[in-house]
Amino acid sequence: AASLRFEGVTKRYDNTEALAGIDLDVAAGSFVALVGASGSGKSTLLKTINRLVEPTSGRVLLDGEDVTSRDATAMRRTMGYVFQRIGLFPHLSVAENIAIGPRLVGERLSEDRIGELLTLVDLDPSMAARLPDALSGGQQQRVGVARALAGNPALLLMDEPFGALDPVTRDALGERVRDLHERLDLTTIMVTHDMAEALILADRVLVMDAGSIVADETPQALASGK
Numbered sequence: 001a002a003s004l005r006f007e008g009v010t011k012r013y014d015n016t017e018a019l020a021g022i023d024l025d026v027a028a029g030s031f032v033a034l035v036g037a038s039g040s041g042k043s044t045l046l047k048t049i050n051r052l053v054e055p056t057s058g059r060v061l062l063d064g065e066d067v068t069s070r071d072a073t074a075m076r077r078t079m080g081y082v083f084q085r086i087g088l089f090p091h092l093s094v095a096e097n098i099a100i101g102p103r104l105v106g107e108r109l110s111e112d113r114i115g116e117l118l119t120l121v122d123l124d125p126s127m128a129a130r131l132p133d134a135l136s137g138g139q140q141q142r143v144g145v146a147r148a149l150a151g152n153p154a155l156l157l158m159d160e161p162f163g164a165l166d167p168v169t170r171d172a173l174g175e176r177v178r179d180l181h182e183r184l185d186l187t188t189i190m191v192t193h194d195m196a197e198a199l200i201l202a203d204r205v206l207v208m209d210a211g212s213i214v215a216d217e218t219p220q221a222l223a224s225g226k
């Protein structure tokens, strides 16, 4: 698992201050939920970690090292990223979708490894040859999670990973991800609109408003304080 530190991180887009100065430590092994209204800066904060967004000022440290000082490709390999809109390539098989990250850096995943990754997310290894269209939305997002785990990351970043799924599928996949978080020794950061989901899955809930963190609580404290 990886640790993270944000030091005075700001992000400005033209007239919008998306991040207003974030100071935050995330201990290795924690499962953090980022909640808050639409536009409060959750996605922007997540994207400063894998450098999809460069801060206007301040810095983000991964295991004590500024993320901008490392080779971006090498650094992203230590991170898995799960998108809201799943984002599987429709013309590639499930196996090819899962293997795409390692392939971009010249590595092949064995059939066994792909089967193992599918099993981790409760899919049958026989699904490897299918095209994404032949899968349900929930199965597709399971593949999205398997793809994020393909490089053995120390950090799992998820941007509204379950938002598009029906409630039953969402709960089942949430439980599975929580379980993988423990078993694979991950540090996990999940953006969500859903406070109930945050309270169930995370061990630390950060509430964002207008680019700032306005609450930083355990689920127990949040649940008993309201």
Ligand code: ADP
Residues within 6 Å of the ligand: 013, 016, 017, 018, 036, 037, 038, 039, 040, 041, 042, 043, 044, 045
């Ligand atoms: P959230 O994830 O909480 O919905 P975002 O981080 O996506 O919030 O956005 C924070 C603010 O920054 C919003 O006002 C949004 O419109 C703005 N924003 C995000 N990305 C961009 C961008 N690429 N260009 C301009 N404004 C952006």
Ligand code: ADP
Residues within 6 Å of the ligand: 043, 083, 084, 085, 159, 160
């Ligand atoms: P996702 O959750 O898949 O990132 P979003 O709708 O939050 O989807 O954002 C899609 C993309 O548009 C993101 O890269 C985000 O940074 C960008 N974006 C968000 N708000 C704005 C905005 N106001 N102006 C320009 N780009 C934006």
